[in-house]
Amino acid sequence: GAGVSQSPSNxxxxxxxxxxxxxxxxxxxxxxxxxxxxxxxGLEFLIYFQGNSAPDKSGLPSDRFSAERTGGSVSTLTIxxxxxxxxxxxxxxxxxxxxxxxxxxxxxxxxxxxxx
Amino acid sequence: xxxxxxxxxxxxxxxxxxxxxxxxxxxSASQSFFWYRQDCRKxxxxxxxxxxxxxxxxxxxxxxxRASQYISLLIRDSKLSDSATYLCAVTxxxxxxxxxxxxxxxxxxx
Numbered sequence: 001g002a003g004v005s006q007s008p009s010n011x012x013x014x015x016x017x018x019x020x021x022x023x024x025x026x027x028x029x030x031x032x033x034x035x036x037x038x039x040x041x042g043l044e045f046l047i048y049f050q051g052n053s054a055p056d057k058s059g060l061p062s063d064r065f066s067a068e069r070t071g072g073s074v075s076t077l078t079i080x081x082x083x084x085x086x087x088x089x090x091x092x093x094x095x096x097x098x099x100x101x102x103x104x105x106x107x108x109x110x111x112x113x114x115x116x
Numbered sequence: 117x118x119x120x121x122x123x124x125x126x127x128x129x130x131x132x133x134x135x136x137x138x139x140x141x142x143x144s145a146s147q148s149f150f151w152y153r154q155d156c157r158k159x160x161x162x163x164x165x166x167x168x169x170x171x172x173x174x175x176x177x178x179x180x181x182r183a184s185q186y187i188s189l190l191i192r193d194s195k196l197s198d199s200a201t202y203l204c205a206v207t208x209x210x211x212x213x214x215x216x217x218x219x220x221x222x223x224x225x226x
Contacts, residue, residue, distance in 0.1 A: 110159055
């Protein structure tokens with residue numbers, strides 16, 4: 001079946017511009033996560049959506065970062081006034097929690113963001 | 117101290133060797149534990165979940181030691197195709213997001 005998809009796969013932007021990154025989770029997955037992976041920081045959590053609940057934004061590094069999830073499916077991560085330190089691979093993951101079983105997160109291919 | 121720590125390696129081993137990775141976590145209330153594999157410029161892919169009783173999948177064995185707060189991954193009879201970065205991941209406490217270690221790079225040499 002189709003996995004998590006993300007677009008664009010690569011994005012080059014100039015410092016100060018806004019960017020939008022998109023994630024399509026696996027159909028039927030109620031949970032959606034955004035992470036970013038950079039050379040110096042490893043893989044770090046940004047934000048988490050579960051169904052219609054308020055998102056967990058505890059990982060967002062600044063108020064320039066925001067995300068929304070429309071209709072419980074597609075999510076968009078927006079970075080305003082990009083800075084060079086925002087350059088990273090932005091990974092989206094989705095999961096389907098069933099009762100008390102372990103929840104497996106499946107990752108998309110990521111968006112490579114380069115801020116010049 | 118980082119929440120999840122791994123030896124970054126690199127580990128360079130010959131084909132057929134057995135190699136073990138450890139990962140320590142700081143939150144004693146952590147609930148779920150995983151090993152992911154990440155190939156160069158690719159996304160992480162789940163290798164194994166880690167259960168309290170330990171679990172095995174072919175050449176791969178994962179173990180959890182709650183008392184000492186570490187998880188381990190053992191790869192037996194390593195193959196060239198095992199070359200990758202291995203990431204341990206933990207859900208700290210009641211949180212559902214994953215906290216990752218920095219990854220251990222493995223290269224299996226012919």
